[in-house]
Amino acid sequence: MRQMDNERLKMTFMPNTIEHLGVRLYSTIPPVIAELIANSYDADAKRVTIKLIDTDPSNKEIIVEDDGHGMSFDDINSKFLRIGRNRRVSDADKSPGGRLVIGKKGLGKLSFFGIANKIVVSTSKDGKRNVFELNWKDIINQNSSERPIEYEPRIIEKDVDDTKTGTTITLKDIKRITDFAPRQIATSISRFFIIDDELDIIVQHNNSNPVQVTNEMKYETLDVEFEWKAPTDLSGFKDDYVHRNTISGKIFTTKKPIQPATNMRGITLFSRKKLVNLPEYFSDSTSSHFYSYLTGWLEVDFIDKLGEEVIGTNRQSLDWDNPDISKLRKYLQRMIRFLEKQWRKEREAKQTRKISDQANIDINEWLKTIPDEIKKDFGPILDSFRRNVDFPEKQNEIISTVKNLHGLIPEYPLLHWRYLHPTLKTAIEDCYKKGEYYTAVFEGVKKYITELQTKTASKLKDRNLLENIYALEKKKVGGDNEYFLPKRWSVIEKYKKLDNTDFDNETKSNIIQGHRNLVLAMWQAFRDPISHELVDELRSSGLYTEKDCLDALSLLSHLFRRLDDIQKTTTIQQATKYQ
Secondary structure (H helix, E strand, O other): OHHHHOOOOOOOEEHHHHHHHHHHOOOHHHHHHHHHHHHHHHHHOEEEEEEOOOOOOOEEEEEEEEOOOOOOHHHHHHHHEEEEOOHHHOOEEEEOOEEEEEOOOHHHHHHHHHOOEEEEEEEEEEEEEEEEHHHHHHHHHHOOOOOOOOOOEEEEEEEEEEEOOOEEEEEEOOOOOOOOOHHHHHHHHHOOOOOOOEEEEEEEEEEOOEEOOOOOHOOOOOOEEEEEEEEEOOOOOOOOOOOOHHHHEEEEEOOOOOOHHHHHOEEEEEEOOOOEEEEOOOOOOOHHHHHHHHHEEEEEHHHHHOOOEEEEOOOOOOOOOOHHHHHHHHHHHHHHHHHHHHHHHHHHHHHHHHHHHHHHHHHHHHHHOOOHHHHHHHHHHHHHHOOOOOHHHHHHHHHHHHHHHHOOOOOOOOHHHOOOOOOOOOHHHHHOOOOHHHHHHHHHHHHHHHHHHHHHOOOOOOOHHHHHHHHHEEEEEOOOEEEEEEEOOOOOOOOOOOOOOOOOHHHHHHHHHHHHHHHHHHHHHHHHHOOOOHHHHHHHHOOOOHHHHHHHHHHHHHHHHHHHHOOOOHHHHHOEEEO
16 A cells, blocks of 8 residues: 555645635736746755746646746645755755755645636656646635545656756646736736845746846836835935834835836835835825835745744735734834825925026035025925925926025125125125124225225325325315315216216215225224134134124125225315315
């Protein structure tokens, strides 16, 4: 009897097992192929080829072949055909080649019947090849009682000499009516695995050129805008979750909302390089439009080491009621909220750069120059433009408005709005922008002295120059009236009344006395103190604030404009010298 048993293959199962865990659980091609690829990975295969054959629409086939270590006849009976065998307990957690195995429940083989009625398995190991067939119709024709039954697959070849190793599984009598879409299937397969150099996955449709499945296929249809690598790019996310540093992967946001039909919204979870949870947000509150831009994947390998089974039978969802998995969920919620804040910052920064480039205005540098009392009113307006990234059709309007705002409120608006004399503005601008307000006025006074020397061709310097150029004499003009009038140079000679006559002498006297006093006051208030105090002391004391500086510059600008009109006086020639 023992010898007879060795000549037979048998599958033992409850009658409804395949119905519930195969036919109903798997109804599309990609997840079935994914189960076959997982088996190949656990068999230390380096290459898996998926052949999609539909040259005869009535006789479609899917062939999955690998170069793994294969199975012996005994392996088929004791391992492959045993439903529900936990290989990690009966064998080891690692493959002979040292890979952490994906398979665990021994139910993946039932997925075959979700898309095909006949399964032919050809496998070679240790120089022997065995081939057998599983037939869905034969299985369901078994006695449908509630007692476990045995099904005997049809043996096609037994222990035939073979120099190769590996396994080929052919799915026949495919239930799919439409033709195969190889690129679509390849893309779908990529979403079931983290693909690396350990395993090449190839998809070939009939005799067409083969397509290699890559990680990049997962998101190739999406226009990625921002990317974060975990955990390196999450250093700003402070959290005490115990497994935070073991979670790795990439999270993306797209330029445009991801269409729901793509099933790509949310973050996919993988363990041991295979899908364990379909994309989701791990939260019941997903009203923010941020979620429609979010996708990516994370590896959570630690869940395979938990004492309880937490991965769903179809490996598409985790048991979120499990206490350990619940903690993972809460951590992912917090992480996504952090990413939402980063996303908003990144989008605003990108829009700012875009506006800056198109408007030829460095917005960030511009804002640094705007006083807080002005920024609080106009800043929100500018911020609304920087956040407006969902309406590209309004971009031209935004650019135009920003340019207009910049025209009204340019860099250093308080300085701009003073409309300083251009010579003065050039002389003091750098100091002002550095916040060196005392020095700005000091440099303005120095520039005034230089300009006065040039215009009067005088060799005198500093206060001597000022007192000489703007010297006054008391004169009698037109009788007994006495006035202080310019001795050498005047800044009001060219100004006339509407009838082209001179202003009266009292007016002239008042103006020129006031002008002289202003010039000397500017010298005394801003030039002389530097001879007695350190500039740092003057700056830090608050004695000369920005407002003081601007007021002084406005006064100095007036003196510069008067200097533009300076000319030798003619009043002296008309006056009688006072005795």
